[in-house]
Amino acid sequence: xxxxxxxxxxxxxxxxxxxxxxxxxxxxxxxxxxxxxxxxxxxxxxxxxxxxxxxxxxxxxxxxxxxxxxxxxxxxxxxxxxxxxxxxxxxxxxxxxxxxxxxxxxxxxxxxxxxxxxxxxxxxxxxxxxxxxxxxxxxxxxxxxxxxxxxxxxxxxxxxxxxxxxxxxxxxxxxxxxxxxxxxxxxxxxxxxx
Amino acid sequence: xxxxxxxxxxxxxxxxxxxxxxxxxxxxxxxxxxxxxxxxxxxxxxxxxxxxxxxxxxxxxxxxxxxxxxxxxxxxxxxxxxxxxxxxxxxxxxxxxxxxxxxxxxxxxxxxxxxxxxxxxxxxxxxxxxxxxxxxxxxxxxxxxxxxxxxxxxxxxxxxxxxxxxxxxxxxxxxxxxxxxxxxxxxxxxxxxxxxxxxxxxxxxxxxxxxxxxxxxxxxxxxxxxxxxxxxxxxxxxxxxxxxxxxxxxxxxxxxxxxxxxxxxxxxxxxxxxxxxxxxxxxxxxxxxxxxxxxxxxxxxxxxxxxxxxxxxxxxxxxxxxxxxxxxxxxxxxxxxxxxxxxxxxxxxxxxxxxxxxxxxxxxxxxxxxxxxxxxxxxxxxxxxxxxxxxxxxxxxxxxxxxxxxxxxxxxxxxxxxxxxxxxxxxxxxxxxxxxxxxxxxxxxxxxxxxxxxxxxxxxxxxxxxxxxxxxxxxxxxxxxxxxxxxxxxxxxxxxxxx
Numbered sequence: 001x002x003x004x005x006x007x008x009x010x011x012x013x014x015x016x017x018x019x020x021x022x023x024x025x026x027x028x029x030x031x032x033x034x035x036x037x038x039x040x041x042x043x044x045x046x047x048x049x050x051x052x053x054x055x056x057x058x059x060x061x062x063x064x065x066x067x068x069x070x071x072x073x074x075x076x077x078x079x080x081x082x083x084x085x086x087x088x089x090x091x092x093x094x095x096x097x098x099x100x101x102x103x104x105x106x107x108x109x110x111x112x113x114x115x116x117x118x119x120x121x122x123x124x125x126x127x128x129x130x131x132x133x134x135x136x137x138x139x140x141x142x143x144x145x146x147x148x149x150x151x152x153x154x155x156x157x158x159x160x161x162x163x164x165x166x167x168x169x170x171x172x173x174x175x176x177x178x179x180x181x182x183x184x185x186x187x188x189x190x191x192x193x194x
Numbered sequence: 195x196x197x198x199x200x201x202x203x204x205x206x207x208x209x210x211x212x213x214x215x216x217x218x219x220x221x222x223x224x225x226x227x228x229x230x231x232x233x234x235x236x237x238x239x240x241x242x243x244x245x246x247x248x249x250x251x252x253x254x255x256x257x258x259x260x261x262x263x264x265x266x267x268x269x270x271x272x273x274x275x276x277x278x279x280x281x282x283x284x285x286x287x288x289x290x291x292x293x294x295x296x297x298x299x300x301x302x303x304x305x306x307x308x309x310x311x312x313x314x315x316x317x318x319x320x321x322x323x324x325x326x327x328x329x330x331x332x333x334x335x336x337x338x339x340x341x342x343x344x345x346x347x348x349x350x351x352x353x354x355x356x357x358x359x360x361x362x363x364x365x366x367x368x369x370x371x372x373x374x375x376x377x378x379x380x381x382x383x384x385x386x387x388x389x390x391x392x393x394x395x396x397x398x399x400x401x402x403x404x405x406x407x408x409x410x411x412x413x414x415x416x417x418x419x420x421x422x423x424x425x426x427x428x429x430x431x432x433x434x435x436x437x438x439x440x441x442x443x444x445x446x447x448x449x450x451x452x453x454x455x456x457x458x459x460x461x462x463x464x465x466x467x468x469x470x471x472x473x474x475x476x477x478x479x480x481x482x483x484x485x486x487x488x489x490x491x492x493x494x495x496x497x498x499x500x501x502x503x504x505x506x507x508x509x510x511x512x513x514x515x516x517x518x519x520x521x522x523x524x525x526x527x528x529x530x531x532x533x534x535x536x537x538x539x540x541x542x543x544x545x546x547x548x549x550x551x552x553x554x555x556x557x558x559x560x561x562x563x564x565x566x567x568x569x570x571x572x573x574x575x576x577x578x579x580x581x582x583x584x585x586x587x588x589x590x591x592x593x594x595x596x597x598x599x600x601x602x603x604x605x606x607x608x609x610x611x612x613x614x615x616x617x618x619x620x621x622x623x624x625x626x627x628x629x630x631x632x633x634x635x636x637x638x639x640x641x642x643x644x645x646x647x648x649x650x651x652x653x654x655x656x657x658x659x660x661x662x663x664x665x666x667x668x669x670x671x672x673x674x675x676x677x678x679x680x681x682x683x684x685x686x687x688x689x690x691x692x693x
Binding site: 126127 | 297644650
């Protein structure tokens, strides 16, 4: 009888001690927010384009972490980002919800701009500079190509242009995509690429 | 047979592992260097080296002299650009450069006046051994020197006296292991004295005690000529004749072949006390220091089965390639395969109107491109291991290519992707015609792209967070202001009615 009592008491004592330790640890090492959301935010392209249906990259990452959003909703991130998110969440990859677009830049036709500042307010990364009744212009190095400035413009003077290809950022294509012999004509530019 | 086997496993004393013996086809080895006439226009791209782009210093309409600086270096890893002849700047605009993309770069167009008058503002220093080392290094920098072997890394950067890593040996690279190319060979035969003077400058600048001139045994005449010329420097300088093997001219491979020491991954020759310079660059060091002449010309091998009169030519930088090909009798380019550089490491030329650049060691023209044709129809890998045997960086190309093909870039870096020197031996020997090195180039580019995108995303995140914080702050300020106004109003309302 006493044996059972000792057993119950000692086990109960251990359980109590462990419980107290866990409670203390929970308070001591408490993490604000969901760490998974932070990890997902780290792989998102940060265009803040809202094409996923959430107001920005951070809200989308939080929604994915909570299981409210799917892993395939980031449009500019494409296949690679989808695979990374699926890997983080430990779920099966899914086909993309929308086809990704080539990288774009916003361009303000300055002679048509009336200086209303609406696009400046819309830009999620403060890439448009200007002041009331002054021309506005897009800082190309900061523009993420999110298109959020196009809609608010009352005079439709913002164009989305393809991001120009520059020599420094040019890379070799995969041999998989090579087709056609590499022959050059007498013309100024060849159209094939290796 | 046995020798090949030993080579492949790196057993020959002082050798480097792997390598191949492609057909030499050095058609132009006996042809003296000719001077290229003045073209109707010279086109100087503002970047002809590895590093930062330069900023133009001249305006349209301005008269320039040969050797006058026309674009200023930006940042540390950069080399200025000089006018290759005297004349007038006619325009400054983007123009295609020798690059497989066919894309353009800001270029300065100069119309020669035919006088070819030199800018004599840089004093010749035949007494360089009386000069300060820093002064000499600055001279090499302002003369726009970059590695003329093809890698075009700014030369002055390598010429340091570092207490932690003192340079004990200067190795002159006269290997020229690429088939077809003979420009370094001819330069060694015709300008051995200048090369040896340049070597002496380099040895003085780095404080090196030994100088080694490395030549392959397919150009013994050049080795003999260099030996004669170097004898005036006494026993400090020796000529090493190495058995011909590609890619022996690679910096790391050459150092391993001569010293038996392998440069660890991510380290430089400097870390094992060695400076390696191409013979052409060394000749340019001589011109810069002893003659006070910036880099305005280089020797180019123009060859290939489509070139009627192949040869070596001393060409002004900026000369349109169409003009240079025309000097060798080649005027129509329909259906030809043009290559900038050697046949193994060179890159396809998408446009013949590009100018000769500091990196142009060869301009080849072929009627067929056997490799490209074959690589269009690769067969599955049969695991023969030939690519592993020939890889001078001791990588496993078949495994690495399979990772790159599946876009597994993190894992491919564990397999040494960035130790690949892109020599192309693996693609050359592959019996299944798998374009191995092309996969590595693709993967390296993608890794760079991913890193750039990551940096841009981090910048965008910071900007977006700063904006959110600003909006929140402004909102709070407005709310506080409203609250204050409300308080004032209620106070002034309540004031008179209170007893």
